[in-house]
Amino acid sequence: MGVKLTIPDTFQPSGQRFVVDLMLMRLGRWLRLMGQDVANPGNGSDWEIRDQAAREHRTVITRDRRLWQSCLKIERPCILIFSSRIEEQLLEMAGAGLPMRLDPQRCTLCNEPLEQMAQGREQWRCRRCDKLYWRGSHWRKMEEMLEKIGSRREEDWGSGQKK
Numbered sequence: 001m002g003v004k005l006t007i008p009d010t011f012q013p014s015g016q017r018f019v020v021d022l023m024l025m026r027l028g029r030w031l032r033l034m035g036q037d038v039a040n041p042g043n044g045s046d047w048e049i050r051d052q053a054a055r056e057h058r059t060v061i062t063r064d065r066r067l068w069q070s071c072l073k074i075e076r077p078c079i080l081i082f083s084s085r086i087e088e089q090l091l092e093m094a095g096a097g098l099p100m101r102l103d104p105q106r107c108t109l110c111n112e113p114l115e116q117m118a119q120g121r122e123q124w125r126c127r128r129c130d131k132l133y134w135r136g137s138h139w140r141k142m143e144e145m146l147e148k149i150g151s152r153r154e155e156d157w158g159s160g161q162k163k
């Protein structure tokens with residue numbers, strides 16, 4: 001006992017709580033489409049992000065090694081992202097255990113919960129900004145990309161095992 005994990009070793013399929021740094025806002029919007037609760041950083045300073053994460057029980061996602069290290073020091077869960085490309089960033093999240101699938105629960109703009117327009121209809125609306133979401137061609141493209149990343153993740157894992 002006494003040892004705290006710095007990275008969650010298993011993810012819930014949805015509903016994890018994160019806060020992203022200013023460099024990872026795009027990744028944050030993707031994570032919201034995947035059902036995760038992702039807060040925007042206030043003014044984006046390291047102090048503010050750490051404080052917000054502590055207050056709201058969020059895992060920090062950052063590309064800033066210094067912020068990552070300072071989170072480790074205070075045992076605040078933190079995921080360090082290396083890549084600047086969205087596909088690679090998602091692959092890194094897959095590596096951390098996040099399932100690669102869309103799950104419309106959060107507005108990409110304001111992180112508010114979405115409500116389904118009508119029973120059985122694949123259409124959702126943000127309660128706050130009224131943005132609409134539906135399964136169109138854009139949606140399918142994103143699903144394809146996530147599938148590809150998911151299978152790449154398995155390949156990487158497979159080759160790693162073989163040596």
Ligand SMILES: [Zn+2]
Pocket residue numbers: 107108109110111112126127128129130131
């Ligand atoms: Zn919204």
